[in-house]
Amino acid sequence: MKNKIAIIGATGLVGNTILKVLLEENLFWGYDISLFVSSRSAGKEFLFEGRRFRLLELDENALSQKFDFVFFSAGSKVSLMWAKRFADMGAVVIDNTSAFRKEKTIPLVVPEINFENISNHTKLISNPNCSTIQLAVVMHKLMLLGEIEKVVVSTYQSVSGAGRRAFLDLKNNAKNVFKCGINDEIIAKIGEIQENDYAEEENKIMFELSKILGKTIDISATAVRVPTSVGHAESVYVKFKNNVSVIDALAVLDCEHIKVLNDVVYLKDVRETNVTYVCRLRQKNKNELEFFVMADNLRRGAAYNAVKIMKKLI
Numbered sequence: 001m002k003n004k005i006a007i008i009g010a011t012g013l014v015g016n017t018i019l020k021v022l023l024e025e026n027l028f029w030g031y032d033i034s035l036f037v038s039s040r041s042a043g044k045e046f047l048f049e050g051r052r053f054r055l056l057e058l059d060e061n062a063l064s065q066k067f068d069f070v071f072f073s074a075g076s077k078v079s080l081m082w083a084k085r086f087a088d089m090g091a092v093v094i095d096n097t098s099a100f101r102k103e104k105t106i107p108l109v110v111p112e113i114n115f116e117n118i119s120n121h122t123k124l125i126s127n128p129n130c131s132t133i134q135l136a137v138v139m140h141k142l143m144l145l146g147e148i149e150k151v152v153v154s155t156y157q158s159v160s161g162a163g164r165r166a167f168l169d170l171k172n173n174a175k176n177v178f179k180c181g182i183n184d185e186i187i188a189k190i191g192e193i194q195e196n197d198y199a200e201e202e203n204k205i206m207f208e209l210s211k212i213l214g215k216t217i218d219i220s221a222t223a224v225r226v227p228t229s230v231g232h233a234e235s236v237y238v239k240f241k242n243n244v245s246v247i248d249a250l251a252v253l254d255c256e257h258i259k260v261l262n263d264v265v266y267l268k269d270v271r272e273t274n275v276t277y278v279c280r281l282r283q284k285n286k287n288e289l290e291f292f293v294m295a296d297n298l299r300r301g302a303a304y305n306a307v308k309i310m311k312k313l314i
């Protein structure tokens with residue numbers, strides 16, 4: 001029987017990229033796919049790769065449609081309202097928002113790292129934050145070199161990380177999401193500053209890294225918005241409890257989903273790929289490494305991660 005797939009937030013940056021990745025992973029043609037949006041765009045026709053969809057409003061009728069997989073990418077409020085209800089109806093829900101990432105019983109999954117946290121009974125799975133995924137992918141490999149004492153990360157995050165309206169602010173030189181403007185600007189916080197003096201995005205990275213790696217990591221994060229369209233970058237410092245070397249680091253990082261370059265990486269080469277790029281790998285003291293990480297936030301940081309979870313489940 002065909003798998004029935006629903007994408008909630010299908011016209012958004014992540015939802016649209018989920019469609020692209022489903023196509024690339026051979027999960028598009030021959031699959032029964034329903035696209036859900038807000039009441040603003042419901043009823044409109046949506047054309048993707050020549051296939052016509054009618055955009056649907058998320059309502060009680062949707063619940064009774066017996067979906068096998070439901071991707072949520074319409075913001076935390078929508079997920080909080082609907083995700084568990086779809087899971088109760090038997091669907092496997094993969095949620096791209098931050099709604100459930102902190103819940104102990106809900107796995108926070110990067111398939112290359114901790115897919116085994118999903119059991120036969122798991123119905124709700126959280127996809128981590130976009131900037132956490134690319135860091136986790138690299139840290140997971142570096143942990144093979146020994147015990148981590150401290151991680152310090154500073155991010156350079158593109159506007160697409162804040163959704164379609166933010167993306168259009170950059171494109172149109174507008175101030176709808178970024179009230180100060182984002183063209184020719186840098187914003188030294190992402191999300192509100194919270195009680196511990198770290199911004200929302202920084203706390204997400206710091207909490208989620210340990211949950212994904214299954215180990216408490218002493219990490220300090222600074223998250224910064226920069227005026228680029230797609231692709232997040234991170235400058236990372238790692239201190240180990242033991243001596244390490246660049247050669248050993250290169251050996252453990254060598255895998256299908258990570259590419260290490262001797263030269264600098266450019267965003268244009270990272271966009272539209274599912275690979276995590278590492279460059280400027282260097283050593284300060286015997287137990288310290290520094291490097292730069294880049295990935296496509298809409299793919300590696302969201303859609304590809306989510307679709308890969310689904311693909312592994314089927």
Ligand SMILES: NC(=O)c1ccc[n+]([C@@H]2O[C@H](COP(=O)([O-])OP(=O)(O)OC[C@H]3O[C@@H](n4cnc5c(N)ncnc54)[C@H](OP(=O)(O)O)[C@@H]3O)[C@@H](O)[C@H]2O)c1
Pocket residue numbers: 008009010011012013014015036037038039040041042058072073074075076078096097098128129130160161162163164165297298301302
């Ligand atoms: N952007 C990233 O890099 C990234 C990475 C990881 C996780 N995420 C998370 O993924 C989620 C979506 O991000 P995005 O960047 O794709 O946002 P976006 O571009 O703003 O898209 C939002 C989508 O949600 C739909 N929507 C809004 N309200 C809805 C409702 N009440 N019911 C159903 N659909 C509704 C919108 O439909 P309309 O067309 O009707 O407005 C649109 O399709 C956010 O929670 C975000 O934090 C984003």
